[in-house]
Amino acid sequence: MNGISPRVSVIVTHYNYARYIAEALQSVRQQSIDDWEIIIVDDCSDVGEFALVERIVAEMGDNRIKLVRNSSNLGQISAIFEGVDQAKGDFISLLDPDDRYESTFLETMLAAFLNPRQMIGVAACEMGIFHDRYGVLSLHSTSFRYHAVMEGRYDETTTSQLLNGFSAYIPSWKQGWHWVATSGMMFRRAILDLIRPSKPVTFTRFEGDSYCGHGCHMIAGSAFVDQMLSWRRVHDNNTAKNPVLIFEYQNKLKPEFANSLGDSMLLAAEAILSTTKLSSAAKANLMPSISAHIGHQGILTLTQRSESARDIIWACAVGGT
Incomplete structure (x- = not known):
């Protein structure tokens, strides 16, 4: 080693x-x-x-x-x-x-x-x-x-x-x-x-x-x-x-198949926007990629269930970081 x-x-x-x-x-x-x-x-x-x-x-x-x-x-x-x-x-x-x-x-x-x-x-x-x-x-x-x-x-x-x-x-x-x-x-x-x-x-x-x-x-x-x-x-x-x-x-x-792919992507996006290891500017830079994967409905869901994600999403929406 x-x-x-x-x-x-x-x-x-x-x-x-x-x-x-x-x-x-x-x-x-x-x-x-x-x-x-x-x-x-x-x-x-x-x-x-x-x-x-x-x-x-x-x-x-x-x-x-x-x-x-x-x-x-x-x-x-x-x-x-x-x-x-x-x-x-x-x-x-x-x-x-x-x-x-x-x-x-x-x-x-x-x-x-x-x-x-x-x-x-x-x-x-x-x-x-x-x-x-x-x-x-x-x-x-x-x-x-x-x-x-x-x-x-x-x-x-x-x-x-x-x-x-x-x-x-x-x-x-x-x-x-x-x-x-x-x-x-x-x-x-x-x-x-x-x-x-x-x-x-x-x-x-x-x-x-x-x-x-x-x-x-x-x-x-x-x-x-x-x-x-x-x-x-x-x-x-x-x-x-x-x-x-x-x-x-x-x-x-x-018949018993349950597709939780969307849930796992949403949870991953929430983790990225909630971590304290990234600056607000870095999270804002990642928003185009995150949005491409979880879509408008996913973005809306995050604003409703995560305060940290909501702050970043709102800052991006109004043009801030």
Whole structure:
């Protein structure tokens, strides 16, 4: 490990997935760089599940792995920020306990952040999909490469990857889902600190990737690395996905599907406008990006539920900062 502190902190939020976590942790221990730490945040798992995680960590005997336990179940978003509180790295990556990294994940994603061209808040890579019983299902989770080829941009993206460490930069005002899932994302710690939730998260137990992705993107934009650097596991115990459904569109056809994307974006926007770590002028400069993502109705909602947000929004409306 170089220096006093690790460069990357890998946060693993865990709730009753102990049977998978050893493989996830081992994928970090096998990285091509060793400048990392792992923070496991157990979100009040069942006693037996937590005991198994404790045993796995003890057997690994790696002092770069730290295990902390929440006294109550807070949900993924809050658990992530519990991990951020414990983290020492300048960059934060997320790893679901049932997923795993390719050996060059940390090195390649770091290169995207340390590029000579563009400050970014979040980077994402392509993810493969595998099944416990059926093996590899796909080497792609996105259509990035397909669209790059069909739109005549493939040479541009491959050149950017060589020169800049990322295949494409997505500006902060651009709407949409520009990432993959939790285990294919890395964040700049200084940006992630700015979107710490300003209130308890009650609308979902999941959505950590959505909240952190949209929040950091609204501030500093995103980069996409068109390399398959992590794996997403599909199994019979997935909490957010039905095991026989792979793609988000298919998942939306499930009767019980609840889309809380708008709520997570709104909460992230509220956190940005409420943080004391940004000046009023800096928040005003971010308003065009925030408005692009949450729209007029979202802006109106924020003025009704957050005094801090209302002050900034009103100052922008009348031309002040």
